[in-house]
Amino acid sequence: MNELAKRVIEISGQNVYACYQCGCCSAGCMFTEKMDILPNQAIALIQRGDKSVLEKETPWICASCFVCTVRCPRGLDVAAIMEALREIKIRERDFIRVDLRKIENIEKLPQIAITAVAQKFTW
Amino acid sequence: MKVLFYPGCSLKNNYPEFEKSSIEVCKKLGIELLEIPRWTCCGVNFSLATDNVMRHLGAVRSLINAQEKVEEMDAKIVVTACSMCYNVLKRVNLTLKEEPDKLETINSFIDDQPDYVPELKITHLLTLLKEVGFEKVENKVIMPLKGLKVASYYGCALLRPNKPEGIPVDDPENPAILEDLMKSIGAEPVEFPFRTECCGNYHVVFRPDIVEMRTEKIISSAKSRGADVIVTSCPLCLYNLERGNEVLDGRDRIPVVFFTQLMALALGTDSYLNDEIKEKILRKIEGSPA
Numbered sequence: 001m002n003e004l005a006k007r008v009i010e011i012s013g014q015n016v017y018a019c020y021q022c023g024c025c026s027a028g029c030m031f032t033e034k035m036d037i038l039p040n041q042a043i044a045l046i047q048r049g050d051k052s053v054l055e056k057e058t059p060w061i062c063a064s065c066f067v068c069t070v071r072c073p074r075g076l077d078v079a080a081i082m083e084a085l086r087e088i089k090i091r092e093r094d095f096i097r098v099d100l101r102k103i104e105n106i107e108k109l110p111q112i113a114i115t116a117v118a119q120k121f122t123w
Numbered sequence: 124m125k126v127l128f129y130p131g132c133s134l135k136n137n138y139p140e141f142e143k144s145s146i147e148v149c150k151k152l153g154i155e156l157l158e159i160p161r162w163t164c165c166g167v168n169f170s171l172a173t174d175n176v177m178r179h180l181g182a183v184r185s186l187i188n189a190q191e192k193v194e195e196m197d198a199k200i201v202v203t204a205c206s207m208c209y210n211v212l213k214r215v216n217l218t219l220k221e222e223p224d225k226l227e228t229i230n231s232f233i234d235d236q237p238d239y240v241p242e243l244k245i246t247h248l249l250t251l252l253k254e255v256g257f258e259k260v261e262n263k264v265i266m267p268l269k270g271l272k273v274a275s276y277y278g279c280a281l282l283r284p285n286k287p288e289g290i291p292v293d294d295p296e297n298p299a300i301l302e303d304l305m306k307s308i309g310a311e312p313v314e315f316p317f318r319t320e321c322c323g324n325y326h327v328v329f330r331p332d333i334v335e336m337r338t339e340k341i342i343s344s345a346k347s348r349g350a351d352v353i354v355t356s357c358p359l360c361l362y363n364l365e366r367g368n369e370v371l372d373g374r375d376r377i378p379v380v381f382f383t384q385l386m387a388l389a390l391g392t393d394s395y396l397n398d399e400i401k402e403k404i405l406r407k408i409e410g411s412p413a
Contacts, residue, residue, distance in 0.1 A: 063321055063324040063333075064171070066279060069285075077284065079171060110133055111133070112359050115167045116168050
């Protein structure tokens with residue numbers, strides 16, 4: 001098993017090798033038009049140990065809506081795999097995806113949105 | 124019936140009309156919602172990292188406080204109205220029920236509160252109402268919302284994921300609980316294909332373009348089916364849909380309200396709807412005073 005897949009499995013608890021590339025996750029995903037690679041392609045890169053997946057936009061666009069998770073015929077929690085990819089980056093403590101000090105309209109946004117973004121994008 | 128209630132941050136700070144209308148509606152049905160003492164933020168999103176329990180702590184602390192009070196209640200449940208709080212509390216509770224090693228880690232970490240014993244059940248207000256019986260709701264209706272076309276927007280947190288078992292309040296692909304409830308208060312449910320789709324969640328903070336892309340589609344779909352109003356149980360969905368309303372057509376906004384507000388209107392109690400929206404809704408109801 002490659003090092004990347006091992007790490008993803010450790011964090012997500014999902015056996016990424018179970019994916020057989022049917023593309024169900026990507027077909028149901030509502031965010032693909034904002035992604036640079038499809039969710040099933042991200043899993044293929046993990047299977048191959050290709051760390052370029054960590055530099056893609058896709059995991060950060062995933063909003064954890066779980067449509068992929070509900071529909072995966074292999075029972076994979078695809079959203080958890082995306083979270084693992086984010087976590088790998090976030091756990092490199094010098095990695096900053098978002099700067100919470102630079103939120104526009106902070107007084108108008110509901111705190112639920114700010115807490116959620118902090119929860120997903122920072123350690 | 125007395126039950127414990129977890130209001131959550133959004134109901135307290137941004138959308139008090141959701142909390143107040145929930146309490147009013149329940150009162151009409153003989154349910155007393157009692158706020159959990161010293162509750163804290165649930166965390167909004169359930170952490171999907173299985174090797175780290177730290178992000179579950181907020182939810183657990185509130186559940187411990189609930190556990191201390193639950194003996195005085197009529198059921199061992201914690202009721203939530205916010206979809207996001209429901210999803211997080213439900214999943215944290217299920218995780219701790221199913222994974223004793225995580226429960227042990229958390230209990231040994233929290234040394235300023237008693238241990239958590241996962242015997243509580245997390246229930247969404249919709250589920251509680253269904254258990255009480257929509258026919259009971261129907262019997263209490265004073266002003267049926269006849270002629271009002273309601274698009275029920277579920278979003279994600281009420282329905283997904285479907286594993287472990289017990290998270291969705293209804294069938295995740297084809298739910299009916301909100302439509303059934305709307306029928307019980309005399310309204311006419313409007314089916315629209317985007318009702319279970321995602322609004323874009325927290326992306327509203329740094330990537331509003333994503334939320335706008337999503338909510339434009341959701342709102343256009345509801346409008347094209349002739350909806351007069353959209354109901355939801357998620358404060359973040361409501362905020363995001365309002366944003367879609369703005370982008371789409373600032374003048375012809377479709378009102379987005381919490382399901383409890385329409386219930387309150389029908390049950391003859393304070394709906395906490397703002398005047399403009401209330402008038403818009405009343406105008407659509409056959410035989411209403413407006």
